[in-house]
Amino acid sequence: QVQLQESGPGLVKPSETLSLTCTVSGGSVSSGSAYWSWIRQPPGKGLEWIGYIYYTGSTTYNPSLKSRVTISVDTSKNQFSLKVRSVTAADTAVYFCARAPYATCFDSWGQGTLVTVSS
Amino acid sequence: EIVLTQSPGTLSLSPGERATLSCRASQSVSSSYLAWYQQKPGQAPRLLISGASSRATGIPDRFSGSGSGTDFTLTISRLEPEDLAVYYCHQYGNSSVTFGQGTRLEIK
Numbered sequence: 013q014v015q016l017q018e019s020g021p022g023l024v025k026p027s028e029t030l031s032l033t034c035t036v037s038g039g040s041v042s043s044g045s046a047y048w049s050w051i052r053q054p055p056g057k058g059l060e061w062i063g064y065i066y067y068t069g070s071t072t073y074n075p076s077l078k079s080r081v082t083i084s085v086d087t088s089k090n091q092f093s094l095k096v097r098s099v100t101a102a103d104t105a106v107y108f109c110a111r112a113p114y115a116t117c118f119d120s121w122g123q124g125t126l127v128t129v130s131s
Numbered sequence: 132e133i134v135l136t137q138s139p140g141t142l143s144l145s146p147g148e149r150a151t152l153s154c155r156a157s158q159s160v161s162s163s164y165l166a167w168y169q170q171k172p173g174q175a176p177r178l179l180i181s182g183a184s185s186r187a188t189g190i191p192d193r194f195s196g197s198g199s200g201t202d203f204t205l206t207i208s209r210l211e212p213e214d215l216a217v218y219y220c221h222q223y224g225n226s227s228v229t230f231g232q233g234t235r236l237e238i239k
Contacts (some may be wrong), residue, residue: 073134117178118166118178
């Protein structure tokens with residue numbers, strides 16, 4: 013059974029870059045059927061999809077975040093990563109990584125990590 | 132972008148009752164690419180239903196999904212106290228994925 017675990021700083025200053033990594037165990041990011049995704053949830057609010065990556069490096073992003081976001085994959089480490097540039101308080105959220113077979117539903121999730129944007 | 136609107140915002144029911152949660156899309160969701168998730172307090176969402184009506188592995192048959200086009204429903208029969216959660220619908224029918232705003236289910 014695949015497991016995902018987010019890691020990264022819990023506090024980021026405004027205007028800086030938020031960086032998170034998701035480590036996959038019990039499965040391979042190079043699986044031909046899986047797309048790997050980031051989703052976030054501001055405190056007390058709903059879910060917002062950030063984007064997908066395929067093991068080849070092909071990405072699809074939420075249009076509302078596309079200008080500030082980069083998702084990358086490192087198959088040698090079985091990890092994928094998220095960078096959000098020029099963050100503001102509105103980027104404060106729990107960030108989840110998840111697996112989406114064939115870019116469909118999200119069938120496996122990490123536990124989530126809270127990132128707070130504050131000086 | 133397809134906007135998903137869930138109703139009601141909050142549902143308060145007693146154990147043993149049936150819950151009916153609605154998800155309406157602003158345009159047709161192709162090939163019923165609609166999923167439902169359960170999120171309990173402090174936890175990650177858990178996949179309940181994919182393809183509008185297919186239960187995910189390990190999900191009890193009390194949970195069922197139906198609908199097509201723009202109108203979808205999640206039904207929970209015989210509510211149990213552990214069903215306390217927020218339920219989200221999600222469409223993945225085009226390249227821009229969206230979620231509904233959620234329905235909070237309270238158990239009296």
